[in-house]
Amino acid sequence: MRVVPIRYTADVAASRRFYLALGLAEGARSRPGTWVELPAAEGMLALHSAKDVAPGTCELAFETDEPLEDVAERLRRAGFEPGPVLDESHGRSVRVRDPDGVWVQVNALDRDLYT
Numbered sequence: 001m002r003v004v005p006i007r008y009t010a011d012v013a014a015s016r017r018f019y020l021a022l023g024l025a026e027g028a029r030s031r032p033g034t035w036v037e038l039p040a041a042e043g044m045l046a047l048h049s050a051k052d053v054a055p056g057t058c059e060l061a062f063e064t065d066e067p068l069e070d071v072a073e074r075l076r077r078a079g080f081e082p083g084p085v086l087d088e089s090h091g092r093s094v095r096v097r098d099p100d101g102v103w104v105q106v107n108a109l110d111r112d113l114y115t
Contacts, residue, residue: 001066003043004107006059008050012036015047061105068094068108 009015012033019038020026024045027037034049050057064071072082072094082096091110095103 001106002063004046004061004063005043006046006048006061008048008053008055008057008059010050010055012047012049019045019047059103059105061107063107063109065108068092068106071106072096 007015012035016029016036016038024038024040027039027044029036034051036047038045038047044063046061068085072085075082075096080096080098082094085092085094090107092108093105095105098104
């Protein structure tokens with residue numbers, strides 16, 4: 001599983017330039033420019049447009065090759081109730097609240113769907 005923090009920003013292009021200058025690599029991006037991925041040696045930063053949340057908000061996401069149904073079942077056995085596995089434009093995902101009530105998203109990405 002790979003950790004993928006999602007950073008919401010008021011200006012995706014400016015934030016992209018900043019994190020590229022910091023040393024992250026160029027990754028996939030949406031055609032309209034509302035999100036971009038910036039791979040690093042051991043993970044990735046995702047920048048998303050902050051149209052529905054405050055700029056500077058961060059969300060924790062993970063990418064996995066494991067079937068999401070298995071992840072969801074393991075969470076249930078541990079006493080956490082994940083939402084349904086959803087088909088989305090980028091692949092499939094499941095969301096669950098951590099012990100502090102913060103949403104965490106786990107993605108099984110299909111790069112052919114969104115790049």
